[in-house]
Amino acid sequence: MKSYRKELWFNVPSRRAFINITPQVEACVRESGIKEGFVLVNAMHITASVFINDDEPGLHQDFERWLEHLAPHEPISQYRHNDTGEDNADAHLKRQVMGREVVVAITNGKLDFGPWEQIFYGEFDGRRPKRVLVKIIGE
Amino acid sequence: MKSYRKELWFNVPSRRAFINITPQVEACVRESGIKEGFVLVNAMHITASVFINDDEPGLHQDFERWLEHLAPHEPISQYRHNDTGEDNADAHLKRQVMGREVVVAITNGKLDFGPWEQIFYGEFDGRRPKRVLVKIIGE
Amino acid sequence: MKSYRKELWFNVPSRRAFINITPQVEACVRESGIKEGFVLVNAMHITASVFINDDEPGLHQDFERWLEHLAPHEPISQYRHNDTGEDNADAHLKRQVMGREVVVAITNGKLDFGPWEQIFYGEFDGRRPKRVLVKIIGE
Numbered sequence: 001m002k003s004y005r006k007e008l009w010f011n012v013p014s015r016r017a018f019i020n021i022t023p024q025v026e027a028c029v030r031e032s033g034i035k036e037g038f039v040l041v042n043a044m045h046i047t048a049s050v051f052i053n054d055d056e057p058g059l060h061q062d063f064e065r066w067l068e069h070l071a072p073h074e075p076i077s078q079y080r081h082n083d084t085g086e087d088n089a090d091a092h093l094k095r096q097v098m099g100r101e102v103v104v105a106i107t108n109g110k111l112d113f114g115p116w117e118q119i120f121y122g123e124f125d126g127r128r129p130k131r132v133l134v135k136i137i138g139e
Numbered sequence: 140m141k142s143y144r145k146e147l148w149f150n151v152p153s154r155r156a157f158i159n160i161t162p163q164v165e166a167c168v169r170e171s172g173i174k175e176g177f178v179l180v181n182a183m184h185i186t187a188s189v190f191i192n193d194d195e196p197g198l199h200q201d202f203e204r205w206l207e208h209l210a211p212h213e214p215i216s217q218y219r220h221n222d223t224g225e226d227n228a229d230a231h232l233k234r235q236v237m238g239r240e241v242v243v244a245i246t247n248g249k250l251d252f253g254p255w256e257q258i259f260y261g262e263f264d265g266r267r268p269k270r271v272l273v274k275i276i277g278e
Numbered sequence: 279m280k281s282y283r284k285e286l287w288f289n290v291p292s293r294r295a296f297i298n299i300t301p302q303v304e305a306c307v308r309e310s311g312i313k314e315g316f317v318l319v320n321a322m323h324i325t326a327s328v329f330i331n332d333d334e335p336g337l338h339q340d341f342e343r344w345l346e347h348l349a350p351h352e353p354i355s356q357y358r359h360n361d362t363g364e365d366n367a368d369a370h371l372k373r374q375v376m377g378r379e380v381v382v383a384i385t386n387g388k389l390d391f392g393p394w395e396q397i398f399y400g401e402f403d404g405r406r407p408k409r410v411l412v413k414i415i416g417e
Binding site for chain 1: 344385415
């Protein structure tokens with residue numbers, strides 16, 4: 001069994017954003033030399049997500065509006081987590097809806113994807129350096 | 140390390156449905172000959188889910204009503220994704236709540252499940268052929 | 279390839295609770311002797327979750343209030359699943375938001391975590407013995 005590890009770093013200038021990281025994950029798979037296995041891609045922070053969906057700007061606007069409806073940022077006083085001096089309780093909730101991680105099959109040295117699958121980093125509390133872990137096991 | 144891959148195909152006649160795919164996944168595990176490992180089961184489409192829950196028709200009605208409440212299909216004009224000519228923005232959202240994939244342990248050649256765990260394909264934009272990937276790694 | 283399996287048992291005295299199980303999972307990783315691989319941690323019951331977030335009591339109050347808003351326990355008659363004699367339909371829904379499982383990378387014999395990542399068992403229908411599965415594969 002072979003294994004491979006890489007961190008991807010992000011410093012998103014806004015509070016929230018969706019970034020397509022498929023090319024970086026594909027590069028990791030190539031670099032690993034692993035032909036058959038699994039790649040785990042996870043946010044290393046608890047106010048961010050890694051998820052798979054469509055690379056369509058209208059949909060990303062819909063995600064933004066929908067998540068803000070399900071877990072509004074303001075008023076920040078509605079959340080007990082924010083009593084600690086934070087203002088990011090909503091980001092912890094949004095990340096649960098969108099998920100922490102994806103596991104993707106590797107077949108013949110490539111991400112084994114359907115036609116529209118793309119991997120995104122979902123930032124819900126940006127404006128500072130944050131990381132995604134890419135870990136691959138296989139042969 | 141051994142690996143195994145299979146696609147399961149679905150053509151759901153309605154827009155939405157929940158289909159128990161546990162027997163098909165169990166057949167894949169047997170066919171793989173893998174005794175200890177992980178099976179990844181994921182929707183290959185971004186308007187569908189694979190998830191684990193109870194095979195109880197009342198609960199499936201509750202899921203349907205609840206998801207429609209959280210991310211209503213209509214009016215379709217409320218979603219920017221639908222400006223592209225699609226009418227399935229809600230399906231992309233519903234899939235995030237229910238999830239893309241499950242990873243299940245294989246122990247002694249079987250799905251290592253609790254008493255009520257069953258694997259479902261969740262279709263949110265049906266009426267066309269769509270796929271689920273089953274990928275197994277182990278020994 | 280090596281593999282390792284352990285069940286963690288819980289008997290939560292209340293209906294709902296969040297329990298930090300990171301120390302138990304770390305002990306499993308050490309006991310497994312696996313240095314590079316993946317650990318899968320999943321609820322074996324369909325009214326419970328395993329998820330990764332912050333160990334901060336205010337945030338756990340926020341999760342409790344938010345989940346109760348998204349999928350209220352009462353009136354229990356609003357759910358068709360409860361027509362079977364159960365009163366836990368809301369627990370099945372809450373578990374979908376929080377997720378069934380996490381997959382965590384193991385690097386150099388340790389959980390490969392960001393600074394604040396902690397693993398929780400989320401109970402939504404307690405007051406009886408329930409299990410979490412820890413399965414590790416790697417080398």
